Amino acid sequence: MNIITISREFGSGGRELGKRMADxxxxxYYDKEIIAAxxxxxxxxxxxxxxxxxxxxxxxxxxxxxRTFSILPQQNITxxxxxxQKIIKELAARKNCIVMxxxxxxxxxxxxxxxxxxxxxxxxxxxxxxxxxxxxxATWTAGRMEKKIRQVDAGRSKRHELITNLKWGVKxxxxxxxxxxxxxxxxxxxxxxxxxxxxxxxxx
Amino acid sequence: MNIITISREFGSGGRELGKRMADxxxxxYYDKEIIAAxxxxxxxxxxxxxxxxxxxxxxxxxxxxxRTFSILPQQNITxxxxxxQKIIKELAARKNCIVMxxxxxxxxxxxxxxxxxxxxxxxxxxxxxxxxxxxxxATWTAGRMEKKIRQVDAGRSKRHELITNLKWGVKxxxxxxxxxxxxxxxxxxxxxxxxxxxxxxxxx
Numbered sequence: 001m002n003i004i005t006i007s008r009e010f011g012s013g014g015r016e017l018g019k020r021m022a023d024x025x026x027x028x029y030y031d032k033e034i035i036a037a038x039x040x041x042x043x044x045x046x047x048x049x050x051x052x053x054x055x056x057x058x059x060x061x062x063x064x065x066x067r068t069f070s071i072l073p074q075q076n077i078t079x080x081x082x083x084x085q086k087i088i089k090e091l092a093a094r095k096n097c098i099v100m101x102x103x104x105x106x107x108x109x110x111x112x113x114x115x116x117x118x119x120x121x122x123x124x125x126x127x128x129x130x131x132x133x134x135x136x137x138a139t140w141t142a143g144r145m146e147k148k149i150r151q152v153d154a155g156r157s158k159r160h161e162l163i164t165n166l167k168w169g170v171k172x173x174x175x176x177x178x179x180x181x182x183x184x185x186x187x188x189x190x191x192x193x194x195x196x197x198x199x200x201x202x203x204x
Numbered sequence: 205m206n207i208i209t210i211s212r213e214f215g216s217g218g219r220e221l222g223k224r225m226a227d228x229x230x231x232x233y234y235d236k237e238i239i240a241a242x243x244x245x246x247x248x249x250x251x252x253x254x255x256x257x258x259x260x261x262x263x264x265x266x267x268x269x270x271r272t273f274s275i276l277p278q279q280n281i282t283x284x285x286x287x288x289q290k291i292i293k294e295l296a297a298r299k300n301c302i303v304m305x306x307x308x309x310x311x312x313x314x315x316x317x318x319x320x321x322x323x324x325x326x327x328x329x330x331x332x333x334x335x336x337x338x339x340x341x342a343t344w345t346a347g348r349m350e351k352k353i354r355q356v357d358a359g360r361s362k363r364h365e366l367i368t369n370l371k372w373g374v375k376x377x378x379x380x381x382x383x384x385x386x387x388x389x390x391x392x393x394x395x396x397x398x399x400x401x402x403x404x405x406x407x408x
Contacts, residue, residue, distance in 0.1 A: 119375060171323060171373075177381035182407045191402050198395050203386045 002096040002200050003113035005105040010152035011125030013185040014118035018098050020189035025197065028097040037087045049080065081163065105173065106164040114199050117174040124181040125149055175199060206300040206404050207317035209308040214356035215329030217389040218322035222302050224393035232301040241291045285367065309377065310368040318403050321378040328385040329353055379403060
């Protein structure tokens with residue numbers, strides 16, 4: 001199987017890039033699908049699984065299991081990560097795919113995935129967030145939005161280091177780092193898809 | 205004018221990549237040419253100019269001026285950097301070009317260059333260095349070669365920070381970071397050239 005993993009800064013357009021690349025290459029696209037599969041196999045609430053997995057491990061966390069609100073002990077949170085890794089491996093074994101985040105670059109390293117990091121300048125990320133904001137977020141100041149960007153990225157960074165012991169976003173961990181500042185994701189996607197296909201075809 | 209700058213780790217194949225991209229795109233290629241132009245305008249020895257510019261500023265440095273071996277005071281070394289920046293700007297104003305290193309990403313920032321950083325894993329860099337080694341270097345152990353890689357990169361890093369006050373090799377400073385590990389530069393060059401042409405055409 002050919003696997004592409006995409007790690008990205010919040011607001012960099014990485015998710016849209018991944019979706020468009022999957023369409024262009026005819027690959028499966030896994031993002032929230034991973035959370036849904038864990039929810040199904042554990043009978044846990046998707047929102048909570050997402051929160052726990054995105055923000056990293058807490059000593060104890062209240063969590064909805066089935067319809068019962070209870071406390072999930074540390075060992076069960078670790079089990080959640082193990083379950084997630086198992087599901088990522090199962091999904092990746094089925095067909096060529098693009099996996100968003102979830103430390104998939106490391107989880108799937110035996111399959112030699114092509115690992116991309118997507119980033120952008122702050123002004124560019126703020127502009128993207130502003131354009132896609134809805135509900136309460138649409139009323140936020142740039143300062144409030146910047147705080148969210150930093151928080152989400154700090155969570156991704158912490159989570160990545162917990163699973164992998166490697167720094168998140170450090171170029172050495174990736175095969176290509178793409179700065180989306182001032183670029184339109186729709187026009188960018190074929191370029192990066194083409195590079196990914198080249199890499200998969202040509203690496204020694 | 206369209207300008208592409210390439211910063212690279214020693215042994216990453218960045219120079220070959222730059223030369224091939226220049227051929228593909230029909231751009232001028234500036235590397236040692238910059239040193240030669242400075243030598244011509246200052247009547248200094250090319251080897252010494254290269255050493256001073258690559259290793260950064262020393263308090264006092266012995267240097268060959270014309271045929272006289274003398275000491276170049278700090279102010280003259282600074283003048284050398286100023287002269288270099290002037291020549292880079294002059295060269296870049298003439299035609300579409302690729303400029304290797306020399307902090308050109310910053311020196312030319314008013315011209316919105318496309319800035320690339322080329323890097324690779326250590327094993328890959330050692331292998332490239334081994335393949336192109338000649339003379340005494342061909343007899344070096346991997347450890348000795350690794351030391352040279354680190355020394356050259358430390359010099360480039362120090363030099364970049366002296367001129368720009370920015371960290372060398374940190375992805376935020378570049379539009380694309382390309383990991384050449386396990387890749388053949390000849391097959392890679394059209395990919396990166398295509399991406400550069402896309403970026404120049406499409407950035408907002």
